[in-house]
Amino acid sequence: MSRKKLTLMLILTLMLSGCGGGTAEGSPAPDPSPEPVPTAAPTPEPTPTPYDGPINPLTGLPLLSGTPEDRPIAIMLNNLKGALPQLGVSRADIIYELLAEGGITRMLGIYQSVEGVGNIGSVRSSRPYYLELALGHDAVYLHAGGSPDAYAKIRAWNVTALDCVNGPYEGTLFWRDAWRRRNLGYEHSVITSGETITTLFPGYAFRKRHASGYTYEMSFSQDGTPKGGRTAAEVKVPFSQYKTGVFTYEPETGTYLVSEYGKPYVDGNTGEQVAVTNLLILRTRCSNIPGDAYGRITVDLEGGEGWFACGGRSVPIRWEKEAPDGQLCYQTEDGRPLLLGQGRSYVCIVPTGSAVEFS
Numbered sequence: 149m150s151r152k153k154l155t156l157m158l159i160l161t162l163m164l165s166g167c168g169g170g171t172a173e174g175s176p177a178p179d180p181s182p183e184p185v186p187t188a189a190p191t192p193e194p195t196p197t198p199y200d201g202p203i204n205p206l207t208g209l210p211l212l213s214g215t216p217e218d219r220p221i222a223i224m225l226n227n228l229k230g231a232l233p234q235l236g237v238s239r240a241d242i243i244y245e246l247l248a249e250g251g252i253t254r255m256l257g258i259y260q261s262v263e264g265v266g267n268i269g270s271v272r273s274s275r276p277y278y279l280e281l282a283l284g285h286d287a288v289y290l291h292a293g294g295s296p297d298a299y300a301k302i303r304a305w306n307v308t309a310l311d312c313v314n315g316p317y318e319g320t321l322f323w324r325d326a327w328r329r330r331n332l333g334y335e336h337s338v339i340t341s342g343e344t345i346t347t348l349f350p351g352y353a354f355r356k357r358h359a360s361g362y363t364y365e366m367s368f369s370q371d372g373t374p375k376g377g378r379t380a381a382e383v384k385v386p387f388s389q390y391k392t393g394v395f396t397y398e399p400e401t402g403t404y405l406v407s408e409y410g411k412p413y414v415d416g417n418t419g420e421q422v423a424v425t426n427l428l429i430l431r432t433r434c435s436n437i438p439g440d441a442y443g444r445i446t447v448d449l450e451g452g453e454g455w456f457a458c459g460g461r462s463v464p465i466r467w468e469k470e471a472p473d474g475q476l477c478y479q480t481e482d483g484r485p486l487l488l489g490q491g492r493s494y495v496c497i498v499p500t501g502s503a504v505e506f507s
Contacts, residue, residue: 372489
């Protein structure tokens with residue numbers, strides 16, 4: 149081969165090696181672009197289904213058993229200090245507390261339903277003004293005895309009254325608790341229960357439902373805190389020298405915790421302190437019955453002034469009740485119907501001179 153051809157071949161070889169597609173050693177090939185990872189779409193929060201079931205007419209809350217047309221049950225409750233604890237009181241939709249005699253008080257618990265309440269009591273005797281409160285709810289009334297005037301009014305007013313003492317119900321609807329009978333006394337031992345009432349009532353011959361057209365005239369709001377008014381973080385309600393109720397607002401639950409005799413007012417079934425959304429204080433005339441050997445009194449339920457507390461605030465109100473079977477009606481000072489908060493209520497009916505304290 150001639151020197152000229154050899155030189156030409158060498159030049160071609162060098163050109164081909166310089167133009168090759170290989171990557172130079174020590175220079176890594178770039179990574180290909182990563183594939184995008186698909187992002188899952190956020191799961192939307194489910195839309196709450198509005199409650200469209202029956203409403204408890206006494207609280208404005210959902211009614212979990214029974215119907216709004218069922219007559220509520222009103223039960224006389226002992227509140228003598230030596231007879232505590234009461235049973236079933238934390239489940240009452242409304243508690244009315246009034247003087248009985250000698251400065252002591254009794255409660256009337258109103259239950260739209262007693263299903264699951266457990267034992268209730270101890271049950272005590274009747275007075276005419278408790279009958280009027282029960283009639284205002286068209287309630288079935290449970291008691292253990294009563295004053296002569298109460299028995300006369302039960303007949304005159306045609307009250308559906310089931311009596312442990314002078315009736316066929318002891319040993320069935322009511323019984324005497326052995327421990328209470330032994331340690332607290334015979335008169336403080338009468339008990340009933342939600343299960344017993346629920347089981348026996350269908351077999352009794354009285355009207356179980358409200359008459360057509362009956363309406364409990366009370367309105368409720370999710371937040372019943374009154375506008376304006378005064379602070380009511382703690383409310384002291386003197387009934388007498390013997391009994392003062394104390395109601396302490398708990399912002400975490402939006403309820404008033406109830407105390408009496410210097411201690412929390414608890415339900416003996418559960419140890420739970422009674423808590424209510426609405427506190428109503430009604431002032432009225434309470435008078436001794438002339439010549440009554442037991443110091444019994446009368447309580448005027450026609451109307452008067454008072455206070456309403458909810459959400460840690462209170463405002464003055466007016467109240468009235470027409471006829472023994474009329475409902476208690478509450479109004480603000482400017483005449484508008486009172487709007488309660490959804491929940492349980494506690495109604496203190498006190499003498500006109502009661503020095504109620506708000507703080």
